[in-house]
Structure formats: structure tokens, C-alpha cells
Amino acid sequence: MKPTVHHISSRDNPKLARLRKLAQDGSGYRKLGALWLEGDHLARAALQRGWRPSLALMSEPAMQDPALVVLAEQAAQIVVVPKALFDSVSTLECPAHMGLELALPDSPTLQADVDTVVLDRLQDAGNVGTILRNAAALGFKQVLAMKGTAALWSQKVLRAGMGAHFGLNLIEGLTPQDLAALQVPLLATSSHAQTELHRAVLPSPCAWVMGHEGQGVQAELMARCQLTVGIPQPGGEESLNVGSAAAICLYESARQKLLR
Known part of the structure; x- marks a missing residue:
């Protein structure tokens, strides 16, 4: 019609x-x-x-x-x-x-056992949209946004996501306690980690936690992480942009999964 x-x-x-x-x-x-x-x-x-x-x-x-x-x-x-x-x-x-x-779709149900990205209070809409795009491209089916994260369906995030939103299970406004429903291990990056990302055996499925651009992952969430790894930076910069760090981590997870 x-x-x-x-x-x-x-x-x-x-x-x-x-x-x-x-x-x-x-x-x-x-x-x-x-x-x-x-x-x-x-x-x-x-x-x-x-x-x-x-x-x-x-x-x-x-x-x-x-x-x-x-x-x-x-x-x-x-x-x-x-x-x-x-x-x-x-x-x-x-x-x-x-x-x-x-x-706007009804609030979806958290999927307990799928590859997931957790966004911990990310402020920059471009970073959030980029991570959603990376997640969709690399086989991560779900993105969980903690309270304080940029609005997932805002115009800036939609444009940066380039259509990734429509293939992901997106839930926002969560607290650290809500993540208890996940049945996959949480992973995070840390400059203090003893294990480098490419040397770690990464669990699959898993949930990568990406932290605030300036403050990193909040302590309560970091304490829930089963594994923390470092990303080698031979160029000597202080830190990576969180969107870049997410791309590296999600790619390494996807690479190891393909080799199993």
C-alpha cells in the first residue's frame, strides 16, 4: 500500500x-x-x-x-x-x-552469554559511535552503557555509528550491580597490567569494559574484571584514545576466536 x-x-x-x-x-x-x-x-x-x-x-x-x-x-x-x-x-x-x-524499540533484555562491550561513562559521542561500529564489525552483539555514558541514540552517536545500532542489542542507564546478570568474564585494559594483550589467552565469549576518557574504568567495575591486560605502546604516548583501544581489544578477541 x-x-x-x-x-x-x-x-x-x-x-x-x-x-x-x-x-x-x-x-x-x-x-x-x-x-x-x-x-x-x-x-x-x-x-x-x-x-x-x-x-x-x-x-x-x-x-x-x-x-x-x-x-x-x-x-x-x-x-x-x-x-x-x-x-x-x-x-x-x-x-x-x-x-x-x-x-524507539522497547527496552531490550540483557543477553547474559554473548560477546559484549560495556561503556563506562564515556562522554564523547564520537567515541561511543565508533565503538558501536567496531563492535558490530567484529562480532560483538551487545553494548551495555553505564549511567553517565553519552546517549546511545543521540544524533551524534547515530552518525558516528554509521548504522551499527540496528544490528546490536543496546541497553543504557545501567549500574555496576546490573552487570551481575552477565555470565561471561569481564575484561579491561590497564597501564598497570602485567600481561600484554597479544600474549593473553582471551576468554570467549567475554565482555570488554571501556572506561571514561579521562578517569578510566571506575574502581567498582575494575574489581569485577577477571582479567586486565596492557596494550603495548612502543611509540611512548601516555595513552590511547578509548575508541582506538576498543578497536584493538575487540579485534584481538575476534582474531583469537577465529583461530580456535
Whole structure:
């Protein structure tokens, strides 16, 4: 069935006001129970995973692009606006001129026995999105975010994740006590560890804990870790960016798993 098409020309239209809230408020998705995906890349990533949008927002010029129209037609309704009105919703320097609204999924159940990444109060949205992308690429199925971590479904994290969100079990707002439900060992990196990452036999499945950019892993979580390892840094820098450290650790886990 073809979606209904509505043409809107008023900046104050309630649908546009709602989409601005989703796009411009980092935690708006929690308040409204919905997500805003701007651009064809994120739209395709969601649709390929079976997500179905409730609304597509299209600029008038975008309606002339058959490929974008095909994406928009997956929604229950299409709202068409002048280019200037679409720009008033977008937070991008170069707006994509098409976007989807989707229902925020119900809070998923923590999976006790799958490869997992735990984010401990990471503040930088780029780091969080990069780690989600690495997790999806390297076979880690679940990401658990402790309270204080950047909002997982915010626009900056969504863009950095490049579609990884839709293939992961994502749970946020957790406490260290919530991790007692995990039935896999917790691992972390430490500059004080005696064992280097590439010399350690890593358990599989496992849960890698990635800590705050400045403070590292909080003491309560570090005490729960079965193994801590160091990442050799022959170049002599003080520390690695947490996104880079996560990529190295997850790759080593995936590499050892393939060799077993």
C-alpha cells in the first residue's frame, strides 16, 4: 500500500516541531519514544534490519530523486516540505533532505552469554559511535552503557555509528550491580597490567569494559574484571584514545576466536 503524502509549508506545524525535538535534543528520543534518522545511509541500514518507519520527511527537491522516494515509501506517511523547512529540522551542515522517524524499540533484555562491550561513562559521542561500529564489525552483539555514558541514540552517536545500532542489542542507564546478570568474564585494559594483550589467552565469549576518557574504568567495575591486560605502546604516548583501544581489544578477541 502506498503511503499517504502530506505537503506542509508552515514552520509551526506540529509534525515539524516534533521532528526538530528529535533531531536537536540529544535525549529527545527518550522523551518522545522515537528516533530521527537523517540521510539515505542510516535509512537503508535500518530498513535492511527490518525496522519500519512511521514517517518520512522529504524536501521538495528530494522528491525528484527516485532512489530517495523508494526509501521514503517504506514509511506509513510521507511529509513533503520546502527545502528551507527541512533545513530547520536538520542538524547537519549539509542537510540530506530526507529522513525517517521510527519508534524507539522497547527496552531490550540483557543477553547474559554473548560477546559484549560495556561503556563506562564515556562522554564523547564520537567515541561511543565508533565503538558501536567496531563492535558490530567484529562480532560483538551487545553494548551495555553505564549511567553517565553519552546517549546511545543521540544524533551524534547515530552518525558516528554509521548504522551499527540496528544490528546490536543496546541497553543504557545501567549500574555496576546490573552487570551481575552477565555470565561471561569481564575484561579491561590497564597501564598497570602485567600481561600484554597479544600474549593473553582471551576468554570467549567475554565482555570488554571501556572506561571514561579521562578517569578510566571506575574502581567498582575494575574489581569485577577477571582479567586486565596492557596494550603495548612502543611509540611512548601516555595513552590511547578509548575508541582506538576498543578497536584493538575487540579485534584481538575476534582474531583469537577465529583461530580456535
